[in-house]
Amino acid sequence: MWIYEKKTEFPVRIRNRNPKLASIILSQYGGPDGELAASLRYLSQRFSMPDDISRGALTDIGTEELAHLEIVGSLVHQLTYGLNGKDFERAGVGDYYVDHSNGVYPASAAGVPFTAAYLQVKGDPITDIVEDMAAEQKARSTYDNILKLSDDPDVNEVIKFLRAREIVHFQRFGEVLNHLQSNIKPKKL
Amino acid sequence: MVNYNYDNYVDEYLDADPRDAYPTANISGARKDGYSSKQEALLRKIMEYDFYAIDLNLYLDTHPTDRRAIRMFREAVEKSNSLKKEYNKLYGPLTAADVMDNDYWTWIYGPWPWER
Numbered sequence: 001m002w003i004y005e006k007k008t009e010f011p012v013r014i015r016n017r018n019p020k021l022a023s024i025i026l027s028q029y030g031g032p033d034g035e036l037a038a039s040l041r042y043l044s045q046r047f048s049m050p051d052d053i054s055r056g057a058l059t060d061i062g063t064e065e066l067a068h069l070e071i072v073g074s075l076v077h078q079l080t081y082g083l084n085g086k087d088f089e090r091a092g093v094g095d096y097y098v099d100h101s102n103g104v105y106p107a108s109a110a111g112v113p114f115t116a117a118y119l120q121v122k123g124d125p126i127t128d129i130v131e132d133m134a135a136e137q138k139a140r141s142t143y144d145n146i147l148k149l150s151d152d153p154d155v156n157e158v159i160k161f162l163r164a165r166e167i168v169h170f171q172r173f174g175e176v177l178n179h180l181q182s183n184i185k186p187k188k189l
Numbered sequence: 190m191v192n193y194n195y196d197n198y199v200d201e202y203l204d205a206d207p208r209d210a211y212p213t214a215n216i217s218g219a220r221k222d223g224y225s226s227k228q229e230a231l232l233r234k235i236m237e238y239d240f241y242a243i244d245l246n247l248y249l250d251t252h253p254t255d256r257r258a259i260r261m262f263r264e265a266v267e268k269s270n271s272l273k274k275e276y277n278k279l280y281g282p283l284t285a286a287d288v289m290d291n292d293y294w295t296w297i298y299g300p301w302p303w304e305r
């Protein structure tokens with residue numbers, strides 16, 4: 001289970017509004033390599049993990065991804081807070097406004113709603129951990145791309161934090177993979 | 190009974206601060222003015238220790254025999270817990286279980302973490 005603490009994992013204090021940038025960052029909320037997919041992937045895969053190290057790592061990294069989901073949602077919220085439809089329209093994202101107004105909806109930057117098809121739960125520990133390592137790299141690349149598209153220093157500070165966490169998670173999953181390969185005997189086919 | 194006065198609702202809503210759109214935002218005791226700088230500074234200290242603990246936690250998941258990391262994790266948690274006690278006394282609860290007031294459910298006090 002989880003208990004909510006009334007704080008974000010990393011501070012989010014964005015001074016400027018920028019609905020276009022918000023619509024780009026939204027991809028890490030509900031897009032193909034976003035934080036919602038990450039948290040659901042790890043928290044679902046952990047049920048079929050074979051030992052305590054893999055169960056622990058997936059539980060804790062999955063939990064941290066939920067904290068990242070909140071950070072990305074906070075970014076989108078603060079970048080659009082108090083703006084009206086005309087503001088969205090002028091920024092070229094009136095199509096987002098018509099369906100969600102100032103809400104934060106889990107979708108990709110291109111507007112595709114979140115789907116569980118973004119993740120896999122194969123029930124095979126090696127398969128799942130290798131997917132997780134790839135997922136961390138894909139998320140890291142997405143944050144790289146956001147940094148190339150954003151020139152807001154308040155936003156970039158937060159994105160750099162999230163990007164750094166993807167690298168740490170990749171490292172931890174690599175350690176889980178090494179551990180499984182040297183300690184867990186695969187079932188005979 | 191609250192009268193939402195739907196006739197005027199749309200016009201007013203378009204110019205409104207979204208935080209005024211719901212009557213619960215104006216219950217006495219609920220704050221609308223964000224964090225004070227002192228509150229924010231203390232909260233950030235807590236966030237720093239908690240992040241340090243999260244990072245050590247993940248490291249320990251794959252290095253469960255590293256005694257030095259276990260000690261560092263414990264120190265971070267103890268430091269954070271004592272700062273959280275201070276925060277709770279001065280500014281209110283970080284979790285629902287921390288509520289100390291008997292007359293008002295201070296858990297719902299703003300600001301919530303995502304607010305500007």
